[in-house]
Amino acid sequence: MNYKMVLKSLGVLLISEAAAMSISLIVAFIYKDEGISAFIYTIFILLLVGFPLTRLKPHSSNLYAKDGFAIVAFGWIAMSVLGALPYYFSGMTSTFIDSFFEAVSGFTTTRASVLSTVENLPNSIMFWNGLTHWMGGMGVLILTLAILPTVSATSLYIMKAESPGPKPGKLVPKMGQTAKILYGIYLIITMVLVILLITAGMPVFDSLIHAFGTVSTGGISNRNLSIGAYNSIFIEIIITFFMLICGMSFTLHYQVFKGNIGALFKNEEFKFYITVIGASILLISINLYGSVFASIGESLRHSSFQVVSIISTTGFSSTDFDKWPMLSKSILFFLMFMGGCAGSTGGGIKNIRVLLLLKSAKSQLMKIIHPRGIYPVRLDGRIIDDKSVAEIMSFFFLYIFIFVIGVIFVSFDGYDFTTTLTSVAATMGNTGYGLSMVGPMGNYSIMSPLSKIVLSFAMLIGRLEIYPILLLTVPTFWKKD
Amino acid sequence: MRIIIIGAGKVGYNLALNLSKEKHDVIIIDNDQNVIDKADENLDVFCIKGNGVSTGALQDADVYNTDLLIAVTNSDEVNMVCCLTGKKLGAKKTIARIRDPEYAQELTLLKEEIELDMIINPELAAAEEIAKNLAYPASVNIESFAKDRVKMAEMIVDKDMPIVDTKLKDLSGKIPHKILIGAVIRNGEVIVPDGDFEIKVNDIVYILGQSIYIASFFKDWKHHTKKIGNVMIIGASRISFYLTKLLHGLNAKVKVIELDMEKCTEFAELLPHVLIINGDGTDEEFLLSENIGDMDVFISLTGMDEENLISALIAKQNGAKRVVSKISRMNYMTVINKLGIDNVICPKLITTNQILKYVRGSTVETLYKIVEGQAEIIEFVAKDDCKILNIPLRKLELPKDILIATLARKSKIIIPRGDDSIQVGDRVIIIAKNSKISDLNELLKVPVGGIHNELQNGIKKLGSFINK
Numbered sequence: 001m002n003y004k005m006v007l008k009s010l011g012v013l014l015i016s017e018a019a020a021m022s023i024s025l026i027v028a029f030i031y032k033d034e035g036i037s038a039f040i041y042t043i044f045i046l047l048l049v050g051f052p053l054t055r056l057k058p059h060s061s062n063l064y065a066k067d068g069f070a071i072v073a074f075g076w077i078a079m080s081v082l083g084a085l086p087y088y089f090s091g092m093t094s095t096f097i098d099s100f101f102e103a104v105s106g107f108t109t110t111r112a113s114v115l116s117t118v119e120n121l122p123n124s125i126m127f128w129n130g131l132t133h134w135m136g137g138m139g140v141l142i143l144t145l146a147i148l149p150t151v152s153a154t155s156l157y158i159m160k161a162e163s164p165g166p167k168p169g170k171l172v173p174k175m176g177q178t179a180k181i182l183y184g185i186y187l188i189i190t191m192v193l194v195i196l197l198i199t200a201g202m203p204v205f206d207s208l209i210h211a212f213g214t215v216s217t218g219g220i221s222n223r224n225l226s227i228g229a230y231n232s233i234f235i236e237i238i239i240t241f242f243m244l245i246c247g248m249s250f251t252l253h254y255q256v257f258k259g260n261i262g263a264l265f266k267n268e269e270f271k272f273y274i275t276v277i278g279a280s281i282l283l284i285s286i287n288l289y290g291s292v293f294a295s296i297g298e299s300l301r302h303s304s305f306q307v308v309s310i311i312s313t314t315g316f317s318s319t320d321f322d323k324w325p326m327l328s329k330s331i332l333f334f335l336m337f338m339g340g341c342a343g344s345t346g347g348g349i350k351n352i353r354v355l356l357l358l359k360s361a362k363s364q365l366m367k368i369i370h371p372r373g374i375y376p377v378r379l380d381g382r383i384i385d386d387k388s389v390a391e392i393m394s395f396f397f398l399y400i401f402i403f404v405i406g407v408i409f410v411s412f413d414g415y416d417f418t419t420t421l422t423s424v425a426a427t428m429g430n431t432g433y434g435l436s437m438v439g440p441m442g443n444y445s446i447m448s449p450l451s452k453i454v455l456s457f458a459m460l461i462g463r464l465e466i467y468p469i470l471l472l473t474v475p476t477f478w479k480k481d
Numbered sequence: 482m483r484i485i486i487i488g489a490g491k492v493g494y495n496l497a498l499n500l501s502k503e504k505h506d507v508i509i510i511d512n513d514q515n516v517i518d519k520a521d522e523n524l525d526v527f528c529i530k531g532n533g534v535s536t537g538a539l540q541d542a543d544v545y546n547t548d549l550l551i552a553v554t555n556s557d558e559v560n561m562v563c564c565l566t567g568k569k570l571g572a573k574k575t576i577a578r579i580r581d582p583e584y585a586q587e588l589t590l591l592k593e594e595i596e597l598d599m600i601i602n603p604e605l606a607a608a609e610e611i612a613k614n615l616a617y618p619a620s621v622n623i624e625s626f627a628k629d630r631v632k633m634a635e636m637i638v639d640k641d642m643p644i645v646d647t648k649l650k651d652l653s654g655k656i657p658h659k660i661l662i663g664a665v666i667r668n669g670e671v672i673v674p675d676g677d678f679e680i681k682v683n684d685i686v687y688i689l690g691q692s693i694y695i696a697s698f699f700k701d702w703k704h705h706t707k708k709i710g711n712v713m714i715i716g717a718s719r720i721s722f723y724l725t726k727l728l729h730g731l732n733a734k735v736k737v738i739e740l741d742m743e744k745c746t747e748f749a750e751l752l753p754h755v756l757i758i759n760g761d762g763t764d765e766e767f768l769l770s771e772n773i774g775d776m777d778v779f780i781s782l783t784g785m786d787e788e789n790l791i792s793a794l795i796a797k798q799n800g801a802k803r804v805v806s807k808i809s810r811m812n813y814m815t816v817i818n819k820l821g822i823d824n825v826i827c828p829k830l831i832t833t834n835q836i837l838k839y840v841r842g843s844t845v846e847t848l849y850k851i852v853e854g855q856a857e858i859i860e861f862v863a864k865d866d867c868k869i870l871n872i873p874l875r876k877l878e879l880p881k882d883i884l885i886a887t888l889a890r891k892s893k894i895i896i897p898r899g900d901d902s903i904q905v906g907d908r909v910i911i912i913a914k915n916s917k918i919s920d921l922n923e924l925l926k927v928p929v930g931g932i933h934n935e936l937q938n939g940i941k942k943l944g945s946f947i948n949k
Contacts (some may be wrong), residue, residue, distance in 0.1 A: 065522070156522065173483075173506040173527035385514075 001478070002067050004058035009071045010078055011053025016144050017079055018046035020131060021086070028124030035124030038089035046082055066477065068157025073468035075141060076460055080104045086128055092121060097449045104456040106132030107140065108463035109218030109345065111315055111432040112423075112455065114445040117224055123205060126222050130212035136463070137216025137246075137345035138186050139163055146179035161468050165342025165350055166392060171254050185253050186345075190215045193242050200234045214242045217346045219315030219432050226317045226440065233301060236318055240308050247312030247340035248273065268380050269341050269352045273311075276351070280307045280335060284328045291325055303328070311335045313347040315432030322439035329435055333422060336429040337399075347430030347462050349399055353392045355379070360389050398466050402458070403428060409454040413447060423447070427455045428462035482840065483547050484508070485572070487533030487563045488554030489516045491809065492578065492603070494524075495833045496551065500840060501525045503917055508542045533563045536570065545571040551836060553578045553601075565595050574598040576836060580605075582722055582751075599839055606835060607828040608723035611805055612731070614824050615709050615778060622824065623695075624849050626860045627889035627908040632695040633663070633849070633858060634688045638680055650676035658698050660690035661896045663886045663912045664856055669815075671856040673882045673914050687851065687858070689886050689910065691894040709733045713776045713801075715762030715792045716783030717741070717748040720807060720828065724780070725755050733778075736771065738762045762792045765799075774800040781806045786813060793822050841919055856914040858886070863907045867921045875899030879924060882914035 021043050028035035063071070084096065084103035093099045098114045105112040106129050118126070135143055139162040156175055170178040190211050197207035206222055213220035223229035227239060245253070248270060255263035264270055284303035285296070293299040305318045310332050321332065339348015356377060363375035376383040406424040413420075415437060422434030423444070433440050447455065461469045471477045482505045486493050489511040497520060501507045507526040510533045511517050521528045531538030533552065544550070550567040552560035557579045564575035576599040584591065588600055613623060622635040638645055643655055649662060665672045666685040672678070680686065688695065712728055714721050717739035725735050729752075736756045739745045745759045760767045762783060773779065779796035781789040786808045793806040805824040808817065817825055838848045841859075849858040863870060869877055874885060874897055888895040889908035895901055903909055909921060918924070 156525070170527055173501070173508055173525070175525045177506075 008056045011050045014050030024128040027127045031123040033122035038086040042085040069468045072161040101452045107136035108459040109216045110430040111219040130209045133216040133218030134212040146183045217312045217314040243312040243314045247346040249341045249343035272355045273351045287327045313431045317440035336425045427458045484549045487552045493553045547572045549574045551576045603828040603832040604719035612727040632692045638684045658694040710777045712778045715781040717744045776801045778803045884912045886910045
């Protein structure tokens with residue numbers, strides 16, 4: 001491994017984090033709140049650590065797949081550790097583990113809070129939390145790729161390791177250009193949403209935080225009751241729509257921006273995503289009608305908001321869905337695993353993987369009927385080679401395997417089945433809310449420090465799609481040759 | 482510029498590497514998944530798996546907005562069809578690699594009918610390169626600039642040469658010719674020397690000057706040029722075919738050795754006046770029986786790099802006066818430089834350089850890369866929109882490691898001093914280390930105005946500062 005080059009990249013990353021944090025510092029000065037000193041200290045530490053690292057002189061500037069994964073894994077851990085300092089310095093969380101949990105949940109767009117109330121947080125700290133969601137949604141390293149002028153070809157490895165989906169591709173020939181386009185689209189969507197939320201009657205600061213939470217599919221809110229606090233159909237419709245489109249692939253957005261609207265209807269993953277959402281809304285609405293809500297309109301309103309919120313792994317709540325009947329809750333639970341589309345800001349296993357697994361299962365079935373028949377797995381008219389299918393299968397297995405390990409660790413705390421299972425599923429899928437004690441009305445402060453660390457890593461593993469973090473546990477990964 | 486490259490083999494890959502470094506948008510189309518994966522992982526380019534002939538793949542690559550389409554697949558026919566389709570679909574310019582000797586006869590017709598803008602024949606180019614080098618002493622590579630009026634010689638300094646241990650400012654006293662030492666390679670590193678630089682034995686120097694002065698510089702030096710007499714070529718490849726024809730024109734006696742009987746017959750049919758021998762070019766005894774020691778020039782041109790190198794070494798040991806070898810794998814370059822082979826020819830590199838030269842457009846006339854692109858020697862024509870016209874050179878604050886080497890003005894060749902200035906129509910030859918120059922105006926240190934520019938430079942500075 002090219003240690004010096006990896007460390008140097010980490011230095012650049014930490015300096016970028018300091019730059020991002022100075023925006024929060026400005027917010028702290030505007031509101032003159034407790035955040036000022038916390039941010040100044042942290043920025044100082046970030047520069048103190050980051051600057052010497054950027055001065056390293058590596059023998060070669062080549063980065064290979066291994067180095068790319070290392071940069072992403074260490075980068076996210078380092079960023080979370082240092083990004084946790086403002087929470088700790090400002091005294092918002094009592095222990096450093098809590099601060100770390102809070103920071104990880106920010107960068108991974110999970111919004112699994114240990115705070116019982118968010119309404120008395122200083123605005124600047126809230127803003128920092130929102131900003132970490134926003135940056136983490138599209139990827140922090142991709143942000144540095146977009147901003148810094150010197151991007152080598154090998155930084156593709158970084159993009160591969162950081163962006164969600166089995167085969168992240170470029171939009172245009174240049175890596176840096178691709179990163180710029182992605183962030184450009186992201187920024188436009190965010191700004192449009194902020195303006196819409198303000199016109200819908202949300203206060204300016206709230207709309208900024210909620211826009212961060214929506215486009216990053218993080219689900220951060222500065223109200224204890226989340227979106228439910230506003231009780232406005234208009235706001236819910238706007239947010240539902242934006243959660244829906246941010247759970248879609250940004251490649252599709254690019255196509256649509258270029259005027260190729262037909263691409264939407266040709267994309268099988270998108271069609272699958274919409275079908276799953278439609279079916280879930282329908283089932284849950286029928287289940288809710290009469291038992292929880294008296295009118296069809298009301299059941300449709302809350303079911304659609306909740307389904308989109310969970311499948312896009314945003315995790316906003318418009319109502320306490322923990323009180324919903326079993327069928328609705330189990331559908332929502334499985335949607336946590338499903339997640340958004342590849343190349344979106346959402347988490348989870350991703351629709352494309354589930355779709356390909358279904359297709360490959362179907363072709364296996366057909367092979368029993370016609371043993372000598374050839375049934376290739378196709379997607380968008382192209383044949384997916386066996387290697388890619390095998391990769392997806394092992395990904396799926398690892399996802400479930402790590403879920404099981406996580407559940408076993410969290411079980412030490414001795415909470416009920418629903419809490420234990422959903423806490424791991426919701427953190428790994430980067431949704432945030434689970435059910436029961438970690439549901440919309442609960443939070444993660446009940447967990448033991450061990451569980452908090454396990455869940456923090458579950459969030460990182462979920463966001464970075466397993467491999468970068470898992471590779472850190474493989475001994476040969478560390479060897480020099 | 483938006484460039485589509487069809488075929489990511491040796492040449493395609495290398496082109497993509499260089500073009501993407503020069504900030505062009507490069508799209509590669511290839512049929513082979515492995516090749517695509519390799520390019521995708523190592524290069525900052527966009528890869529499409531598909532057949533470059535199919536309009537579907539070309540449309541995926543957005544051929545309508547493409548400035549240049551380069552077809553360098555294995556097959557001449559595919560290359561031609563790619564370019565034809567590409568042009569019809571809207572590619573502004575097309576370049577095809579066409580290497581079959583049969584088509585080579587019809588190139589001009591093809592060029593017109595298929596509307597190709599450039600045809601590269603790597604083998605022909607390589608043969609021409611070899612023939613050109615043979616006219617000069619061994620261990621010297623010659624490159625032409627300013628339509629052949631300026632020559633650049635690359636050579637290793639040995640202890641008998643008059644310029645050894647001389648400071649450059651004292652050079653004009655030692656040799657009568659007006660020449661300039663533009664770049665020196667010492668220990669694998671390129672140096673753009675100044676007046677206090679002292680030349681040492683084993684330096685590789687790049688000497689520029691008017692063609693006659695360069696020629697007479699070598700004449701005065703004791704290894705002066707000899708007429709090429711006996712030539713032995715190993716391998717009846719395409720390069721051998723072109724080269725034999727060229728050498729035949731120079732009245733050399735050529736002997737071609739080839740292992741494959743079928744190829745021998747084929748060659749004998751094509752070249753009736755040449756002696757073809759069926760035998761193994763790596764068999765020392767056989768080579769000795771063919772009087773390898775008496776050869777003025779020995780050239781190994783088989784398809785196998787290893788065989789070429791072994792034959793070349795055998796020839797060198799047995800006293801062939803000048804040994805030339807072809808290699809196709811760039812990775813061997815560093816090792817080979819130490820083996821004592823006089824000239825090494827790499828067709829891939831020649832092809833790449835030719836295309837790069839073309840891509841750099843009308844402002845750049847000739848381009849030559851040294852030490853894998855560490856430094857470049859570039860020729861520009863000063864147009865009237867050039868911002869550094871008529872300014873004495875000493876008043877221009879040139880960026881570091883950039884040297885204005887020669888000015889070719891009408892019939893005059895000027896090695897510029899501080900008082901000289903660039904005039905309209907001059908051909909300006911520049912040596913630049915570690916920087917890409919694609920326009921004369923880039924020589925101005927201070928960029929020309931505008932907040933946008935300032936901002937861009939600011940960000941660039943910040944970026945390079947962080948990345949330092």
